[in-house]
Amino acid sequence: MNTEGIITEGAHTAHAHDSAGGHHGHEHHEPHFIWKWIFSQDHKIIGKQFLVTGIIWAIIGALFSVLFRFQLGFPDTTFPIMEKLLGEWAKGGKLSPEFYYALVTMHGTILVFFVLTAGLSGTFANILIPLQVGARDMASPFMNMLSYWFFFGASVLMMISLFVETGPASGGWTTYPPLSALKEASLGSGVGMDLWLMGMSLFVISSLLGGLNYISTVLNMRTKGMTMTRLPLTIWALLFTAVLGVLSFPVLFSGVVLLIFDRNFGTSFYLSEIFIGGKALPHIGGSAILYQHLFWFLGHPEVYIIMLPGMGMASEILATHSRKPIFGYFAMVISMVGITVLAFVVWAHHMFVTGMSPFLGSIFVLLTLLIAVPSAVKVFNWLTTIWRGNLRFNPPMLFALGFVSLFISGGLTGIFLGNSALDIHLHDTYFVIAHFHIVMGVSAFFGMFAGVYHWFPKMFGRFMNNTLGYIHFFVTFVGAYLIFWPMHYEGIAGMPRRYYDYSAWESFKQFQSINGFISIVALVVFLVQLLFVFNFFVSIWRGRKMTTLNPWGSTTLEWTTPIRPGHGNWEGEIPEVHRWPYDYKDDGNGNDFIPQTTPLRPGEESH
Amino acid sequence: MSGFILISLIILVFVVIYQIGKASEYAAVLRGEKKVNAQANRAIAYVLVATFLLGMWGVWKCHMYFKDMLLPVAACPTGREYDSMFTVTTMVTGIVFLLTQATLFWFCFKYQDSGKRSSFFFAHSNKLEVIWTTIPAIAMAILVAIGIRNWFKVTSEAPAEATVVEIVGKQFNWLVRYPGKDNELGKRDFRKINDANNVLGLDWNDPHNADDIIAQNGEMHVVVGKPVKLVIGSRDVIHDVGLPHFRMKMDAVPGITTTLWFTPTITSDSMKIITKNPNFVYEIACDQLCGKGHYAMRGTIIVETQEAYDKWMAAQQPYAVGNNPNMPAAPVAADSAAAPAAGSEKISMK
Numbered sequence: 001m002n003t004e005g006i007i008t009e010g011a012h013t014a015h016a017h018d019s020a021g022g023h024h025g026h027e028h029h030e031p032h033f034i035w036k037w038i039f040s041q042d043h044k045i046i047g048k049q050f051l052v053t054g055i056i057w058a059i060i061g062a063l064f065s066v067l068f069r070f071q072l073g074f075p076d077t078t079f080p081i082m083e084k085l086l087g088e089w090a091k092g093g094k095l096s097p098e099f100y101y102a103l104v105t106m107h108g109t110i111l112v113f114f115v116l117t118a119g120l121s122g123t124f125a126n127i128l129i130p131l132q133v134g135a136r137d138m139a140s141p142f143m144n145m146l147s148y149w150f151f152f153g154a155s156v157l158m159m160i161s162l163f164v165e166t167g168p169a170s171g172g173w174t175t176y177p178p179l180s181a182l183k184e185a186s187l188g189s190g191v192g193m194d195l196w197l198m199g200m201s202l203f204v205i206s207s208l209l210g211g212l213n214y215i216s217t218v219l220n221m222r223t224k225g226m227t228m229t230r231l232p233l234t235i236w237a238l239l240f241t242a243v244l245g246v247l248s249f250p251v252l253f254s255g256v257v258l259l260i261f262d263r264n265f266g267t268s269f270y271l272s273e274i275f276i277g278g279k280a281l282p283h284i285g286g287s288a289i290l291y292q293h294l295f296w297f298l299g300h301p302e303v304y305i306i307m308l309p310g311m312g313m314a315s316e317i318l319a320t321h322s323r324k325p326i327f328g329y330f331a332m333v334i335s336m337v338g339i340t341v342l343a344f345v346v347w348a349h350h351m352f353v354t355g356m357s358p359f360l361g362s363i364f365v366l367l368t369l370l371i372a373v374p375s376a377v378k379v380f381n382w383l384t385t386i387w388r389g390n391l392r393f394n395p396p397m398l399f400a401l402g403f404v405s406l407f408i409s410g411g412l413t414g415i416f417l418g419n420s421a422l423d424i425h426l427h428d429t430y431f432v433i434a435h436f437h438i439v440m441g442v443s444a445f446f447g448m449f450a451g452v453y454h455w456f457p458k459m460f461g462r463f464m465n466n467t468l469g470y471i472h473f474f475v476t477f478v479g480a481y482l483i484f485w486p487m488h489y490e491g492i493a494g495m496p497r498r499y500y501d502y503s504a505w506e507s508f509k510q511f512q513s514i515n516g517f518i519s520i521v522a523l524v525v526f527l528v529q530l531l532f533v534f535n536f537f538v539s540i541w542r543g544r545k546m547t548t549l550n551p552w553g554s555t556t557l558e559w560t561t562p563i564r565p566g567h568g569n570w571e572g573e574i575p576e577v578h579r580w581p582y583d584y585k586d587d588g589n590g591n592d593f594i595p596q597t598t599p600l601r602p603g604e605e606s607h
Numbered sequence: 608m609s610g611f612i613l614i615s616l617i618i619l620v621f622v623v624i625y626q627i628g629k630a631s632e633y634a635a636v637l638r639g640e641k642k643v644n645a646q647a648n649r650a651i652a653y654v655l656v657a658t659f660l661l662g663m664w665g666v667w668k669c670h671m672y673f674k675d676m677l678l679p680v681a682a683c684p685t686g687r688e689y690d691s692m693f694t695v696t697t698m699v700t701g702i703v704f705l706l707t708q709a710t711l712f713w714f715c716f717k718y719q720d721s722g723k724r725s726s727f728f729f730a731h732s733n734k735l736e737v738i739w740t741t742i743p744a745i746a747m748a749i750l751v752a753i754g755i756r757n758w759f760k761v762t763s764e765a766p767a768e769a770t771v772v773e774i775v776g777k778q779f780n781w782l783v784r785y786p787g788k789d790n791e792l793g794k795r796d797f798r799k800i801n802d803a804n805n806v807l808g809l810d811w812n813d814p815h816n817a818d819d820i821i822a823q824n825g826e827m828h829v830v831v832g833k834p835v836k837l838v839i840g841s842r843d844v845i846h847d848v849g850l851p852h853f854r855m856k857m858d859a860v861p862g863i864t865t866t867l868w869f870t871p872t873i874t875s876d877s878m879k880i881i882t883k884n885p886n887f888v889y890e891i892a893c894d895q896l897c898g899k900g901h902y903a904m905r906g907t908i909i910v911e912t913q914e915a916y917d918k919w920m921a922a923q924q925p926y927a928v929g930n931n932p933n934m935p936a937a938p939v940a941a942d943s944a945a946a947p948a949a950g951s952e953k954i955s956m957k
Contacts, residue, residue, distance in 0.1 A: 081609070081610065081613075084609075084610060085610070096899075097899040097900070097902070098899045101896070101898075101899065101901070171896060172896045176845055176895075176896075178843065178844045178845070178861060179844040179845065179896065179897060179898060182843075182844070185778070185843065185844050185898055186898040186899060187899070271861075271862075272861060272862030272863075273797040273861050273862040274797065274842070274843055274844075274861050274862075275777075275797045275800040275808070275842045275843060276778070276842075276843040276844075278802065280797050280798045280800060284862075285862075286862065287862065287863070288845055288860050288861060288862065288863070289860065289863070322718070322726065323720070323725075323726045324726040324727065324728070324729070325728065325729070325730040326730075327729060327730065327731065327732075328730075328731045328732075328735075328736055329730065329731065330731065331731070331736045353847065353856050353857050353858055354858045354860065354865075355839075355857065355858055355860055355863055355865035358758060358759065358762035361758065361762075362755045362758055362759070365751055365754055365755060365758065366751055366755075369747040369750060369751050369754075370747065372743055372747050373740060373743050373744050373747065376739060376740075376743035377736065377739060377740055377743075379707060380735075380739040381736075383707065383710050383711060383714065384729070384735065386711075386714045386715070386718060387714055387718065387727075387729075388718055388726060388727035388729065389714075389718050389726045389727075390718065390720040390721075390724060390725065390726045391648075391652075391714075391715060391718050391719050391720055392644075392648060392720045393647070393648050393651040393652065393655070393715075393719070398651070401655075401711065401715060404711060405708060405711055405712075408703075408704065408707050408708060408711075409704065409708075412700040412703060412704055413700070415696060415699075415700055415747075415750065416693075416696055416700070419696070419750060419751070419754035419758075420754065420758045421689070421692060421753070421754040421755070421756075421757035421758040421761065422689070422692065422693060422696060422754065424689075424758075424761060424854070424855050424856060425689060425851065425854040425855060425856065427856060427894065428847065428849070428856070428894040428895060429894070465625060465628040465629060465632065466628070466631075466632070466647075467624075467627065467628030467631050467632075468624060468625060468628045470651070471624070474654065474658070477658070478658065478662075481662060481665070482665075485665070485666070485669055486669055486672075486673070489669070489670075489673040489676075489677065492677060492678075492693075493673075493676065493677045493678050493851070494678060494849065494851025494852075494892065496849060496892050496893070496894045498896045498901060498902075499901065499902035500901075500902040501902055501903075502902070504903060504905065505890060505892070505905065506884075506886055506887065506888050506890060507678070507851055507852075507890050507892070508892075510676045511676065514672070514673075527617065530617065530621070531621055531624065534618075534621040534625065535625065535628075538625060542629075544632055582730065584726065584728070585728045586725070592725060592726065607730065
């Protein structure tokens with residue numbers, strides 16, 4: 001598409017903006033291309049910026065996993081194409097161990113933070129919060145714009161770190177010191193690590209700017225009649241996500257700053273009694289465990305920062321496409337409160353075998369397994385939601401169903417790992433890899449995919465192609481299980497994670513052929529994700545056009561806006577809300593849903 | 608060039624698939640969207656059920672594939688308790704897994720939109736919520752109870768008669784120290800470390816160090832049936848003493864001493880018979896990413912009878928011999944002390 005095309009289209013949407021302008025007092029002139037598309041303060045554009053940036057990162061992060069899976073699957077084979085792509089790092093077509101670890105580290109960092117945090121809540125909090133609560137924009141559109149640009153800055157630093165001579169950070173996405181603190185300990189602990197730390201600092205700022213905005217928008221900018229108990233579950237989920245982020249990301253920030261000090265200014269927060277590179281270091285009295293506490297105080301809530309948006313979107317999508325109210329709305333909200341509160345008091349279950357006091361460990365066992373209760377409530381409520389519904393299997397619905405299946409599978413293995421007496425053997429094995437990839441990797445991705453397919457018409461006024469959606473769903477769903485199910489067994493056999501090659505190990509070398517199988521499935525699944533990306537971008541311009549305002553027959557407010565809403569969202573007054581968002585019942589005119597904007601009928605009780 | 612061809616090929620395939628998808632969209636419009644959607648919905652409901660059934664078959668096949676590749680019987684009492692707790696947890700979660708997944712896919716099939724029914728407006732039920740809050744809570748309470756009992760057992764203080772062995776991680780191998788005849792590990796100080804003649808930084812002013820024995824090849828000898836207490840340390844970054852055959856592990860953290868104890872009950876030789884693998888060896892796997900050689904940071908444990916252990920121990924020489932400058936080295940001893948040091952070089956990375 002050429003620039004002129006965009007401006008013409010921009011002018012078209014700006015028209016809607018103008019008529020809305022009278023209501024919210026923004027400037028009336030046509031914004032310049034840069035202000036409209038790049039430094040935009042429109043929450044919908046910012047959401048799309050997060051989404052597209054997230055997609056680019058997801059491709060890079062997933063490609064990394066394919067590369068290192070090929071080392072794992074075929075340690076004796078050389079792949080000349082790798083040398084072409086990676087040069088020195090893959091001399092002779094074989095990854096070097098240093099770069100293998102760099103790929104593993106960056107795969108984790110990119111997917112956890114840049115895709116499943118910024119790309120997921122950045123996208124959907126931005127697009128959905130104002131549209132679903134009935135606001136013209138975020139509480140502070142300017143801060144919202146800054147949030148994206150800090151994220152962009154973080155992305156630039158992280159991207160640069162991929163190209164420095166000593167390679168990017170390679171101490172794992174958790175970057176435990178002393179490995180990450182000492183340049184002598186590993187190549188990736190050089191400049192790459194400094195860039196990682198600076199990138200993450202900017203990322204935290206971005207996350208805070210976004211999160212504060214999301215919270216204040218949900219609390220203060222709801223339209224008339226939109227009480228908290230009439231909020232769609234997506235908004236509740238995004239609100240709790242933002243609360244988690246705002247309260248825990250600063251702790252990661254402090255951990256990162258102390259690490260920067262230890263690396264560059266000779267402090268000893270994390271370092272003590274170390275002999276490395278042929279000499280004893282002067283550091284004494286620090287604690288390597290301190291970093292782990294600070295890291296996981298964010299790191300665990302982070303898991304729920306990743307999961308909650310998916311939970312909210314799956315709830316909304318399951319209800320809509322089952323043509324049935326979400327079952328147990330209040331139980332859903334209360335269970336999310338439970339998850340949010342518990343998320344702050346379970347972090348040390350990542351540290352059972354660090355030498356932490358066993359008594360403290362037992363407290364964390366109890367608190368951790370408590371999380372199973374609200375999680376189970378959610379699962380049973382989703383199952384009851386589809387019970388006796390009218391299920392329409394379009395791609396968003398399939399991905400929401402897949403989300404539930406994967407959430408069950410991945411959640412149940414958490415019961416093993418949260419119990420320290422079982423974790424003592426399973427810790428840092430492939431069982432952990434299988435667990436968290438299913439539950440917060442694939443499952444969260446399914447929530448995200450469901451959201452993208454469901455709200456794509458709202459974002460771009462067109463639909464994504466269904467056939468490609470079906471291929472995408474079934475290959476990814478089956479592929480995810482094929483990849484991660486066998487890993488549970490490898491973990492039970494004690495196979496450690498983050499190994500470059502197992503062939504020298506008498507206890508683990510028998511898994512070579514299954515590792516090869518997993519790698520091939522991973523490649524296939526990766527190619528199908530590219531197909532999704534292709535479908536996404538082509539459908540923006542070529543997809544089937546949306547002809548009605550509310551294609552899914554949904555009750556929520558975003559479907560009352562014009563097909564291509566301008567900045568300000570509604571052309572006239574913001575509609576008033578009269579009922580809760582899940583009135584999927586006969587409206588008396590042959591429809592099976594009643595929008596939130598429809599006043600209660602005489603004698604009808606509000607939910 | 609080949610890269611470009613590959614990428615163009617992938618894009619071409621995508622375009623073709625997209626065009627097919629697009630064509631089916633147009634065909635749907637021609638044939639009546641409603642009818643086509645209903646057909647697609649029914650087809651997908653069947654595919655979902657098929658996916659579930661194939662999945663269950665796959666779960667079974669996967670289990671049979673791995674059955675004989677897993678770890679042999681646990682080689683210590685806490686390990687056997689571990690295995691039984693693992694079985695209990697697997698059964699509890701397995702039942703929940705089967706029931707919920709089967710329900711999910713069954714509902715998908717049963718309640719597919721057929722155009723004949725209208726959905727049932729069922730928004731909440733306190734009774735149901737109470738049921739499925741209470742049952743998981745009780746199940747969790749049971750699992751926590753079993754877990755905490757085992758946890759306190761496995762992390763308890765080692766018995767007084769336990770043999771003490773120190774194991775210290777460094778990039779990228781394990782150093783094992785035995786207390787020698789006095790049964791006491793001498794003091795060490797990281798500032799006294801040097802790779803030539805004091806790998807653990809033993810303080811030669813401490814008389815307990817005079818008889819300490821250090822093995823630099825990562826091989827640890829323990830006696831069957833006798834509790835052994837590992838005193839775990841690290842010279843540089845965090846490592847982890849992973850003992851899959853004993854179902855336990857513990858981090859090795861610089862600046863901190865951690866411990867782990869167990870009573871090996873099966874000798875290495877018996878395990879060779881149990882596993883029918885003449886090459887069987889108890890392995891110590893580093894389980895905490897420690898740098899480029901992490902994957903090769905391998906140690907071994909030889910579980911043997913008291914006689915074999917005593918015989919092996921008698922052949923060892925204290926590390927002080929030839930390394931402690933205050934203790935004149937016997938010419939023969941210097942040679943044998945240097946030999947294991949050279950052996951350890953093989954483990955370090957190229």
